[in-house]
Amino acid sequence: MALVEVKVPDIGDVKDVAVIELLVKVGDTVSVEQSLITVESDKASMEIPSSHAGVVREIKVALGDKVNEGSLVLLVEAAGSAAVAVPAAAPAAPAPVAAAPVAAVPVAAASAAASSLVEVFVPDIGDFESVAVIEVFVKVGDSIKVEQSLITVESDKASMEIPSSHAGVIKEFKVKLGDKVAKGSLLALVEVQGAAAAPVAAAPVAAAPVTAPAAAAVVAAPAAAAVVAVPAHDPSVLKGKLPHASPSIRRMARELGVPLDEVKGTGPNGRIQEQDLQAFVKAVMAGAVQTAAQKAVAPAAAPAAAGGAGLAGLLPWPKVDFEKFGAIERKDLSRIKKISGANLHRNWVVIPHVTNHDDADITELEAFRVQTNKENEKNPAAVKVTMLAFMIKAAVAALKKFPEFNASLEGEGDAQKLVLKKYFHIGFAADTPNGLVVPVIKDADKKGIFEISAEMGELAKKARDGKLGPAEMSGGCFTISSLGGIGGRYFTPIINAPEVAIMGVCKSQIEPKWDGKAFQPRLMLPLSLSWDHRVIDGAAAARFNVYFASLLADFRRIVL
Ligand code: CAO
Numbered sequence: 001m002a003l004v005e006v007k008v009p010d011i012g013d014v015k016d017v018a019v020i021e022l023l024v025k026v027g028d029t030v031s032v033e034q035s036l037i038t039v040e041s042d043k044a045s046m047e048i049p050s051s052h053a054g055v056v057r058e059i060k061v062a063l064g065d066k067v068n069e070g071s072l073v074l075l076v077e078a079a080g081s082a083a084v085a086v087p088a089a090a091p092a093a094p095a096p097v098a099a100a101p102v103a104a105v106p107v108a109a110a111s112a113a114a115s116s117l118v119e120v121f122v123p124d125i126g127d128f129e130s131v132a133v134i135e136v137f138v139k140v141g142d143s144i145k146v147e148q149s150l151i152t153v154e155s156d157k158a159s160m161e162i163p164s165s166h167a168g169v170i171k172e173f174k175v176k177l178g179d180k181v182a183k184g185s186l187l188a189l190v191e192v193q194g195a196a197a198a199p200v201a202a203a204p205v206a207a208a209p210v211t212a213p214a215a216a217a218v219v220a221a222p223a224a225a226a227v228v229a230v231p232a233h234d235p236s237v238l239k240g241k242l243p244h245a246s247p248s249i250r251r252m253a254r255e256l257g258v259p260l261d262e263v264k265g266t267g268p269n270g271r272i273q274e275q276d277l278q279a280f281v282k283a284v285m286a287g288a289v290q291t292a293a294q295k296a297v298a299p300a301a302a303p304a305a306a307g308g309a310g311l312a313g314l315l316p317w318p319k320v321d322f323e324k325f326g327a328i329e330r331k332d333l334s335r336i337k338k339i340s341g342a343n344l345h346r347n348w349v350v351i352p353h354v355t356n357h358d359d360a361d362i363t364e365l366e367a368f369r370v371q372t373n374k375e376n377e378k379n380p381a382a383v384k385v386t387m388l389a390f391m392i393k394a395a396v397a398a399l400k401k402f403p404e405f406n407a408s409l410e411g412e413g414d415a416q417k418l419v420l421k422k423y424f425h426i427g428f429a430a431d432t433p434n435g436l437v438v439p440v441i442k443d444a445d446k447k448g449i450f451e452i453s454a455e456m457g458e459l460a461k462k463a464r465d466g467k468l469g470p471a472e473m474s475g476g477c478f479t480i481s482s483l484g485g486i487g488g489r490y491f492t493p494i495i496n497a498p499e500v501a502i503m504g505v506c507k508s509q510i511e512p513k514w515d516g517k518a519f520q521p522r523l524m525l526p527l528s529l530s531w532d533h534r535v536i537d538g539a540a541a542a543r544f545n546v547y548f549a550s551l552l553a554d555f556r557r558i559v560l
Contacts, residue, residue: 004052004078006036008071016066017041020271021246024074030058034471036073037061038246040271044160045246090106115193118166120150122185125162130180131155134250138188142170150187151175159250168192178411205275215335245272253390256346257497259291282341337436347497352533355492355504356541360549362508363523365390368555385507388428388482388526389452394551395447395503396424397558402544404535408498418535421505427476428456429498430463437463438496440476480505490528500535503548504528525552 011017019040024030035047048067054076062074125131135152138144149161162181170521173191176182244265245253249272256277265272283289322328333341357360376382399406408419423493424445427438439459441452462468479496482505493504506526512519527549531541551557 002078003057003075004054006051006073007078008048008067008069008073009051010069011039011046014039014041014044015068017046017068019061019063019065019067020045020267021045021248021273022059022061022063023248024056025030026056026057026059029467029469030054030056030076031469031471034469035248038066038248039067040246042128044158046158047246049298050076052076052078063158115191117167117171117189118168118188118192119186120188121166122153122181122183122187123165124183124400125153125160128153128155128182130182133175133177133179133181134159134254136173136175136177137161138173140170140173144170144190146170151181153181154250157248162187164188164190166190166192178413178415178417235505244270249274249277256281257350262291285342299531313386334434336432336437340436343497344494348494351495351497353492353495353530354533354538354541355528355530356538356545357490358527358529358542358545358549359515360525360527360552361522362387362525362552365552365555366508366523383450383451383454383457385453386456387484388480388505389456390555391480391482391503391505391550392426392428392441392444392452393449393455393558394548394555395426395480397551398544398548399424399478400445401547402540404540405501405531407500407535409500409532409535410498421478423475425475425477427473427479427499428459429479429481429493430460431451432464432466434466437468437473438476438479439463439468439472440474442475478502484508484525488526490526492527493530495530495532500532501541501544502530504530 017039018041019037020040023035023037030036030050031053032051033049036050037048038045039048040046057077058075059372059531060075061067061071078452131153132155133151134154137149137151144150144164144167146165146167147163147300150164151162152159153162154160164187165262168190170188171191173187174188181187244267245260250260252258252274253263253272254494258277258280260272263272263276264270265276267273267276280289284291366387369387369390372385403420404418406421406424408421410419411416423443425440425442426444427440430437430439439462441447441455441459444452447455459468459472462472476496476499478499479493479502481493481502483491484505484507486507488506490506491504493502495502504527506528508523508525510521511524513522513524514520527545529541529548531544536544
């Protein structure tokens, strides 16, 4: 074990940026590229990743500190060789803060007095090739100033505002929410007066390192305000002011459908922090406040009463004096239960779920699994092969055959898109003393049954010990929830948004199956596939189940 210094990597020309969030604490186990802190300059915020895996022993920065490339962030106790070889620490994608000139091309020749149209482009934003437009601040007809922010773009790790190179009136706006832009993308045609039409230099932007995602995407995310018949916040509504928040907070707000511009920030300069998001969501859930979208839908709804009344016209939650009926005890919900409960609630209410039930004949597969484990019994280093590992491989094969199951919905209304994933990260629900969590086996398509079994064992242990990091619970494409070790026949698993399907599995049992001549005892595994009817049709779901079951019935099919 050795202590290793983790420093701020090359963050481009950005100098003296303030630390606005500490994402880890002493004692945490961090992995390479895990985000440690968020820093923020005038125009961009970025997450600083770790160069080493290990246990955080000392944090050398505090909120509000100013840091630069090379500033010591923390000391990590790295195990063995990890301490020696410093991995290429999350390479920064630097972009000059004050150097990148904004390209601006007059469309018509400028004269001293006449107005003319100029094109406003995305300036040099560093190494980013294609970043998504997540906010649009202006619209056709707006008068804008030089350096006024036009849009916000966001990558995995950084969000940045793109300023205008010209003052004038917007005549055409060429991008919309969700579009991907890069250096040189045309943003707007601006009518400028006289000399103002000449190309203007140096409207700076800042960019940031792009590495692994930071926020826990699934059950570790905070509560959502999910209310029947209330549409999610409409981000296409143009807003005048950019809410002050870091990329992870913005991402979290987007995932939860929280209108960030309605959240009051309590951080320095009104910055929105995680607790502000949570407080907002709690207030909405309790009926204490309504989002603008809710007000628009139900202006006549009765004002909220204490105890959660008034949400979209639902009856108030029953208030019962339980003591009247007998002895009781009140217990706090665990943090995980509060968080996952709110997520499950949102997913259940927002996603039109349908569940198909089927059975897989796993007689031969179970015999093979038992035989494999028996053969390895004497090898202390051998990993116990689990049925769930086979199911994870079968899920990968089924996702490959039915790509719309490996997808997520993005955006809203006409701008809504289906994001089809080319990677295969499979989550599995793990029951822990504190509640349900969903660790994710990354790139399950590239791993064998032994490797998956071993990784599942490690992740399940970490889950039970409360040591799972956010990165280990994010990025999932599809989830398997297995109650097979416990019992039951079928159930209705709730989809783990933004995924679009989840496979629930119960306890296998020997059942009599007719083979055409006689009943044979077969080991049957009950399957319950819940799917998002906005994305998947019943026929596709039935086919998915049939194919999934056929793979478990004869695992050789997986290599066909
Ligand atoms: N049918 C019959 N037996 C099964 C089975 C199935 N479908 N799945 C597992 N088993 C058996 C295992 O073979 C094991 O038996 P042996 O010890 O004799 O080999 C035993 O049940 C215990 O298995 P397990 O549950 O410890 O291991 P697993 O790999 O099946 O699952 C994990 C691991 C982490 C998924 C599990 O421990 C867990 O937490 N399950 C609960 C998930 C949950 O709460 N889901 C509901 C979420 S609500 O949507």
